Amino acid sequence: MIKKKVAITLFIVALLLVAVVITNCLIQSDEKISTNDSQDNLNDTGNGKIGVVILPPEIEDKNNVN
Amino acid sequence: MSINKKKIDGYTILGYLSILIIIVCIVYFGLRLTGITGNAVSTDTAVVNVTISTTTAINFTTDFINFGTGSVNTGFTSATIDTEGTVTDGSWTPLYTNFTLENIGNTNVNLTLKVGKTAAQFIGGTSPAYQFKFSNKEATSCTNSTATGVWAATSTSDISLCSMFNSADVNDTINIGIKLAIPSDSFTGTQTDTFTATATSI
Numbered sequence: 009m010i011k012k013k014v015a016i017t018l019f020i021v022a023l024l025l026v027a028v029v030i031t032n033c034l035i036q037s038d039e040k041i042s043t044n045d046s047q048d049n050l051n052d053t054g055n056g057k058i059g060v061v062i063l064p065p066e067i068e069d070k071n072n073v074n
Numbered sequence: 075m076s077i078n079k080k081k082i083d084g085y086t087i088l089g090y091l092s093i094l095i096i097i098v099c100i101v102y103f104g105l106r107l108t109g110i111t112g113n114a115v116s117t118d119t120a121v122v123n124v125t126i127s128t129t130t131a132i133n134f135t136t137d138f139i140n141f142g143t144g145s146v147n148t149g150f151t152s153a154t155i156d157t158e159g160t161v162t163d164g165s166w167t168p169l170y171t172n173f174t175l176e177n178i179g180n181t182n183v184n185l186t187l188k189v190g191k192t193a194a195q196f197i198g199g200t201s202p203a204y205q206f207k208f209s210n211k212e213a214t215s216c217t218n219s220t221a222t223g224v225w226a227a228t229s230t231s232d233i234s235l236c237s238m239f240n241s242a243d244v245n246d247t248i249n250i251g252i253k254l255a256i257p258s259d260s261f262t263g264t265q266t267d268t269f270t271a272t273a274t275s276i
Binding site for chain 2: 009010011012014015016018019021022025026028029032050051052053054055056057058059060061062063064065
């Protein structure tokens with residue numbers, strides 16, 4: 009024969025232990041593969057350069073004569 | 075008297091049941107602590123965590139077009155030079171080169187293009203022309219907004235070049251050619267301008 013207080017105490021302890029076991033099982037099985045897709049750079053610019061040297065026609069003519 | 079006896083029996087059952095549960099829980103933790111599972115095959119899981127950042131990046135792998143020195147031939151109102159080796163009515167040395175632009179990021183982008191100066195600001199004179207033409211250096215690099223292989227006027231405002239500029243390594247490079255019409259009354263001396271390509275992640 010188990011007394012009322014002892015039985016209730018045992019029951020509460022049992023409930024607490026069951027809660028701990030369930031929590032433990034959930035932690036073990038709830039590992040997920042996580043991916044993060046962060047947006048670091050959304051814009052970028054690039055530069056190119058154009059160069060031309062334009063001589064006056066008459067200077068070119070002189071060069072051709074010489 | 076019989077009611078009181080039933081209550082006592084109920085608590086007794088509850089007590090024994092609780093003891094049983096406690097024993098099962100203790101055994102469970104005992105097995106976990108010692109690593110004994112009772113199973114022939116043991117499995118475990120590991121976590122793979124990877125963070126992939128989106129990077130938008132473009133690069134002019136050929137970033138300088140130098141037409142060199144020349145002049146409009148005497149008696150002609152203008153000369154035309156381009157990056158396909160054309161020199162008409164001028165004394166420049168034929169040039170065979172292009173801007174080469176590569177998507178070096180890991181995401182497809184929208185690509186726009188603009189220049190720093192208008193034809194009048196860059197070359198000067200009467201009816202100058204400042205045009206560009208682009209083509210895929212690697213096939214299907216650019217889902218084009220502007221027609222490929224056609225000379226088009228440059229602009230100091232953004233021109234949509236590619237609605238999608240691919241990031242795949244084998245399809246991520248385009249060529250941009252330049253054509254100038256230089257009038258006989260143009261500016262003289264060294265003239266330079268800057269091409270600016272802007273990539274926006276899509």
